[in-house]
Structure formats: structure tokens, C-alpha cells
Amino acid sequence: MPGSVAVAKYFTNHRHLALAIASSGGGIGSFAFPPFIQMLNEYYTWRGMFLILGGITLNICVFGLILRPLAKVSPKKSHQKSKNNKLQQSFDRKNLKTKMMKEERVRFLDRHSYLKILSFYVLMANSFMYQFGASIILGHLQAYAVYHLGFTTQNAAILYTISGVMVLVFKLLHGVFANISHVQIFRPIYQYIFFYAIGGIATIFLTFDSQYGVYFSSAIFGMSYAACGGSLIPAIVIDISGVESFGVAYGIVLLCLSIGQLVGAPIAGLLYEHQKTYDAAFILAGTMMIASALIMIYPLRTDLSPSKLNKQIEINIEIDLKNNEKRTDFDPISVSSFREAEPVSNVQ
Helix, strand or coil: CHHHHHHHHHCCCCHHHHHHHHHCHHHHHHHHHHHHHHHHHHHHHHHHHHHHHHHHHHCHHHHHHHCCCCCCCCCCCCCCCCECCECCCCCCHHHHHHHHHHHHCCCHHHHCHHHHCHHHHHHHHHHHHHHHHHHHHHHHHHHHHHHCCCCCHHHHHHHHHHHHHHHHHHHHHHHHHHCCCCCHHHCHHHHHHHHHHHHHHHHHHHHHCCHHHHHHHHHHHHHHHHHHHCCHHHHHHHHHHCCCCHHHHHHHHHHHHHHHHHHHHHHHHHHHHHHCCCHHHHHHHHHHHHHHHHCCHHHHHCCCCHHHHHHHHHHHHHHHHHHHHHHHCCCCCCCCCCCCCCCCCCCC
16 A cells, blocks of 8 residues: 555656556566465475565565655745845734644544545445455355366466466556546546456356356456556545545555455355355355446546546646645745844945
């Protein structure tokens, strides 16, 4: 998450493409690590495997040090010259203190206005539902392939590799297409709905118990999952919340994703224990993923419609202009109350 927030703040132009490139590393890990983890487990048992993976993960700290915060742009200081030993401008410290106290009392909802938008809550529900279904595939696909389709453990791990390759490729493609936002069908919200829906359909196809079909479903699932962890969700969150509030808003969405991922796989396990088949679990997963796509039609028709977004852009521009005007006013904090008078000539 911090990486996505940093990229979103660093880039204004081609932000979607930058987010796609930054998140594509997850796709590399998805297809490279399953065979690697399987090998570590065979050679070093699960204790050694987790020790090595923990050491690899610690290297993320090194890259985190490179993500330096952007320097804040401070308003320019205003220097007013005195004439004939008279202070040109004055201010009331009492009024200044009152104004500062009022600014500190700004309500939380005013600073995070996206919490007043219904579409944001729809996105939260969408994130929970999709990750609920996706976690069933991530948690049970290998067991399904081994115990029901007769795959070896190594061949079953290849299914995750196929998904990982598709995640890598389509994360980049999502960003490239989203960068062409003037084409209607390439807008992030359209891609988001489409790929979530086909991911759910591919999941339901797993109930056909086909050895060749499971490869196809794994590939389609990877295409769909790329929409979840790539540039599309950040783009939609920014459209709803704006860049300044993106960090908190994106964190809330990721919390919903995490909750869905936490409960999905265990519920599928309970269904399997009861029925001794994965059919009900895969149908539940596919239905949740398709439903998560369908509910996003509401934001598409309301807050994320082109007319509404254009209006929001105009409002943001007006706010920025007003802020710039305020910054050019006399700033009593940055200007001394009294300045030394310039020497005045008394020659008539």
C-alpha cells in the first residue's frame, strides 16, 4: 500500500501507467514463487522455508528507504517595505488566533468527504466480495487439482504460475489502456467491471472437472486478479476521493479486501468438509465475484460518470485557484510585526 500511495503522489501525468508498472512486480512473484516455495518446503521443511522467505521479505525495507516523501510547497513570503516609518499593513492577533482555532475544528467528514459518497461504500462491498471469491481459488485450487483431477503437486503449482504470468501481463495492459482514458471502454471502471465478471465466470467453469479446463480457468482468473491488485482500484479510489485523501481511502478499501480474503477460504473449507466436493465452493466464489462486478454499475452511472467527473475536476480547479489566491495575501506569521524603517532623506 505505501508504494501505491507514493507512486500516486509522485506522478500526475501517466499516473495509471506508473501504478501498473509499480504493481507488476507482484505478478512476477506470483509465477516465480510457487515452484520456489515448493522446492524450499521439500529441502528445508516448512520451518526453513518460512525462515528463508522472511529473509527475502526483509529486503523490502531497503526499497522502502528509497521512497522519500515529497517536499511540501510552502507559500512565498511577502516582504512589505515601510514608508516614512509607517507600517503599511497590520493585523489583529486575536482574530488570527480565532481563525486558527476554527480551522483546527474542521470535522473529520469535511476532510474526508468521500465518506459521504455512497459509491465509496459500494466499492468497499465490491472489494470484500471479490476477494472473498478470489481467496477460495488461491487457497484451494492446488488441493482441487491434486485430489480431484489427479495432478502431481509440482503440476498443480504450475497453475499458480500460469495465473501469475497473466497477472503480470494484464497489470501492465490495464495501466496502458487506462492511460488512454479518452477512449470510453478503456476507462478504469469499465475494465474493472469486465475483468471481475469474467473472473467469476471462469471460476464457475472449474466445476466441470476438466484437466485442460483448469489451465484455461487459471489463466482467466489471473487476468481478473490483475484488476484487483494493479492500477485499476487506485485509479477508481482517486476518482472518488482525490489524490490528497487517497492514502486513507485506499487503506480502507484494502482493509475490506483483507477481510474478504480472511474469511473466504475457511468457508470454502467448511463447504468441502460437508459435501466432499468443491462444486459448491467454486459456485459460491464465482457468484460473489460476478456480483461484485455488477454492483459497480451504480458508481459507473453516478459518481464515476464522465459528466460527474468533469464537474468534480472543475470544482477541484476552483478550490486550487482559491487556495493560491489565499497564499498570495499578506501572511502575518511569516512577516515580522515591526521592521526597521528605511533611512528617509530630509533634503527638501
